[in-house]
Amino acid sequence: MVDVGRSMQEPTLLILTALADRPRHGYGLAQEILAISQGRVRLRTGTLYGSLERLQGEGLIEVFSEEVVQGRLRRTYTLTRTGRDTLAAEVRRITVHAREATRRLKQATIAPAGGPA
Template identity: 50%
Template sequence: MREPTFLILTALAGGPRHGYGIIREVTTLSEGRVTLLPGTLYTALDRLTAQGHVAHDRDETVDGRLRRYYRLTPDGRRALEVETVRLRQLATAAETRLGALRPRTA
């Protein structure tokens, strides 16, 4: 799973959101580092829906504009949990090796 997909699932872990809302949430939770492109988001949502990680929630119309909401499925939540553990293990493994060769300054 790549970063944009991970961030989409993370955004939905905070509750159902519509596409554009996911884009803004991902910008926020990545601290401005990642700006989701429409092409990435909507193809990812289609793929995640087909995989059962995400489900269509409801449609709303606000000010004449459609909002299509998505939510994380129990399956998607599990996938995100597994992925989170993986990322933490990777970070720890790298930190161990980086730290071993570079003694602390203080």
């Protein structure tokens, strides 16, 4: 399980988010991550599959199904209960920080360039 005391790496967050609504296979995950990140994050095949293997080892995702497509094994992944709980905890952590940053930005006074804030 991911240590919820520290922030989750962005690829992990994006993979878990992409699996939050339904199971997906590798190519589908890559496309969903590209959409979620608005084109900013394009996971290379090696990075994606290495991450999927690591997340499986951590018990955050599992193989939902396997099928042979054009002579190649296609695995579809899904979140485990632990993965769903870990993602929810990360969302809460991010939300708390975002609210505080927003609050401080709204109350901040603008200091002259080079001067104290």
